[in-house]
Amino acid sequence: MSDELLWAYGVVAAGAAPPADLVGVAGGVVAPVATAGLQALVSSVPQAQFAAEPLRGHLNDLPWLERVAREHEAVLERLLAEATVVPLRLCTIFEDTGGVELMLEREHDALAEALGRLEGRQEWGVKVLLDRDRPAPAGEAAHDEGGLAYLARRRSQLAAREEARGLAGQLADQVDGALRVVAIDAVRLPAQNRELSRHEGDMVLNAAYLIGDPAELGACVDALQERYAAQGARIDLTGPWPPYNFVTSAAAEQQPA
Amino acid sequence: MTTIAEQDVALIDLVDRLLGGGVVIAGDITLAVADVDLVRVSLRALISSVASLEEGPPPL
Numbered sequence: 070m071s072d073e074l075l076w077a078y079g080v081v082a083a084g085a086a087p088p089a090d091l092v093g094v095a096g097g098v099v100a101p102v103a104t105a106g107l108q109a110l111v112s113s114v115p116q117a118q119f120a121a122e123p124l125r126g127h128l129n130d131l132p133w134l135e136r137v138a139r140e141h142e143a144v145l146e147r148l149l150a151e152a153t154v155v156p157l158r159l160c161t162i163f164e165d166t167g168g169v170e171l172m173l174e175r176e177h178d179a180l181a182e183a184l185g186r187l188e189g190r191q192e193w194g195v196k197v198l199l200d201r202d203r204p205a206p207a208g209e210a211a212h213d214e215g216g217l218a219y220l221a222r223r224r225s226q227l228a229a230r231e232e233a234r235g236l237a238g239q240l241a242d243q244v245d246g247a248l249r250v251v252a253i254d255a256v257r258l259p260a261q262n263r264e265l266s267r268h269e270g271d272m273v274l275n276a277a278y279l280i281g282d283p284a285e286l287g288a289c290v291d292a293l294q295e296r297y298a299a300q301g302a303r304i305d306l307t308g309p310w311p312p313y314n315f316v317t318s319a320a321a322e323q324q325p326a
Numbered sequence: 327m328t329t330i331a332e333q334d335v336a337l338i339d340l341v342d343r344l345l346g347g348g349v350v351i352a353g354d355i356t357l358a359v360a361d362v363d364l365v366r367v368s369l370r371a372l373i374s375s376v377a378s379l380e381e382g383p384p385p386l
Contacts, residue, residue, distance in 0.1 A: 074357070080349075121357055138340045158348035162357045171355050180349070194339065258342060266338035275342070307339060313347025 073113040074120065075102075075163040078144045078156070079311065080109050080173070080180050085152035094140040095119075102169040105177045107184075109157075109169050110148060119162055128160075145311040155183045156311040183316050190253060190279050192315060193286055193308030196261075197244050197274035199237055200301035240302060241274040244293050251289050252278040256314045270303065277314040 076094050081087060083106045091099035097112030117123060127133045141159055148154045163169050173180070214222065249255050260272040280286045287306070294304045 077351075124357075135337050135340075138337070138344050139335075141344065142335070142340055156348040158350045159344040161348075161351050163355065164357070168355050172351050175355070176349070176351065183349070194342075258346070261338050261342060265341065266336065277343075307335075310343060311348075313343040316349050317347055 071165065072116045074116055075111040075165065075169060076114045076119065076141075077161045077163060077169060077172075078110045078112075078141060079148060080107050080155045080157070080184070081148060081152045082106070082184055083108055088147055088151060091144055091147055093144045094137055099144055102166050102173070104170045104173050107173045107177065107180055109173055110144065111163070111166075111169055112144075114162070124160070124162075142311070149309065149311050153184050153188045154311055155180055155187065155316050156313050187279075187312050187315065190281055190312070190315075191283060191309035192312040193278050193280060193283070193306060194310060195244070195248060195274065195276050195278060195290065196268075196272055196305040196307075197241055197297075198268060198270040198303045198305065199240070199273050200270050200303075202301075236300075237271060237273045240297060240300060244274055244297065244302075244304065245276055247293055248276070248278055248286070248289060251282075251285050252280050254279040254315055258314070270301075273302075277310075279312065279315045283309065 076097065078093065078099065081101075083103055085108065087099070087101060087108070087110055091110075091112075093099045093112035095114050095118065097114055099110050099112045101108040102111055103109075118127060127137075138159060145154060145156050163172070245255070245257065256277045258275045258277060260275050261268065266272075278286065290304055290306050294302075297304070
């Protein structure tokens with residue numbers, strides 16, 4: 070039995086020419102495995118770290134996970150610069166090239182469909198953050214207030230909080246709606262975990278857009294930023310990303326894991 | 327506008343995409359550990375409130 074496994078990054082069309090000097094996860098050299106008109110890009114990783122048991126342990130180690138995630142992402146970004154790529158989920162690991170070929174044959178239709186659909190398109194991420202101290206209606210505090218006054222103030226505070234939440238949701242919907250006009254496809258994601266992101270303010274929108282023209286998207290984001298700045302909104306644009314959020318349904322629905 | 331390559335990409339942006347996106351290959355031809363649920367289970371040890379990663383987009 071080999072002491073190495075194959076880590077897979079993504080799939081490109083047979084005609085694509087991936088860069089020859091790509092170094093991937095754990096320093097392995099990235100090479101194609103081709104069959105059925107598709108190429109999967111893979112590199113060798115040591116069993117000692119990536120077999121089921123050690124991998125399970127490493128996945129609990131945030132610095133290890135981060136390094137591997139960045140190595141996986143770096144390969145996909147290099148590929149993205151040269152070709153249309155269907156990214157594979159992190160930790161897609163095969164015993165040998167036979168397994169990779171079997172995957173390409175089995176998933177051929179979904180992968181080919183995704184490659185066709187994604188050609189010339191880019192995934193971008195948009196987050197909307199609202200200042201915590203954005204202008205909001207607030208209940209008036211009063212000295213020496215009685216029980217009834219307290220209750221009235223409390224009710225007005227709760228109503229103000231409810232109203233602020235409603236306005237934040239409306240703002241998110243308006244930004245999302247405007248971006249969907251220029252997007253080919255869109256996905257709303259859960260707000261990011263604050264412990265990891267350390268973002269300031271309230272993340273009211275976290276979404277991914279599949280677009281054809283990054284300049285058009287940029288202009289749209291600039292206009293939205295200008296329009297909503299007075300309401301304490303900050304729009305954060307990242308990309309182009311490998312199209313992680315626009316490939317999941319295609320293959321996953323045909324071949325549920 | 328800056329591109330990803332020019333940015334210092336935040337870990338959370340990677341986690342957002344790498345653990346929740348990308349094509350998932352059926353478990354019988356990949357290593358069982360590649361099953362995404364395991365990645366999520368592992369991540370739960372790192373993040374106290376990972377519920378938002380595991381479920382679909384929440385209502386705002």
